[in-house]
Amino acid sequence: MKVSTRGDYASRALLSLALHGATQAPTSVRDIAERTALPQPYLEQILLALKGAGLVRSKRGVGGGYVLAREPEEISLAQIVAAVDGPIVAGDFGVPHENGACDHEGQCILLAVWAEVGEQIRDKLQNLTLADMAARSTGSLS
Secondary structure, three states: OOOOHHHHHHHHHEEEHHOOOOOOOOOOHHHHHHHHHHOHHHHHHHHHHHHHHOOOOOOOOOOOOEEEEEOHOOOOOHHHHHHHHHHOOOOOOOOOOOOOOOOOOHHHHHHHHHHHHHHHHHHHOOOOEEHHHHHOOOOOOO
16 A cells, blocks of 8 residues: 555645644644645645545635544544545555455455555544644653
């Protein structure tokens, strides 16, 4: 699995909101872009996808911007990545055939292994929250 640029940028943007306590006061896209060195137009598209997934809320007008829709402890890296990249898998290989009905030598066992790897990646990312990442970035947790 390779985390896309969108997945990385989405994670960085939400981590920035978590680090600055943005569950209350909205943070502008410009401020997020400046803090994270992310391109603002691309960041706007990513934040819209995150809003659609229910991870952030937005406020329009003066003093507007984005806030986390939930507490950082309740938002996992898996949710963020899936919101912008789709399901987390180790590859797009399909589902293993059942009852040994494989078309090609080794196909079924490798499909099963890739599925297991994808599950392990999803589990790891599901167990890492924005709160965990904020603690690591401030040296509170290793």
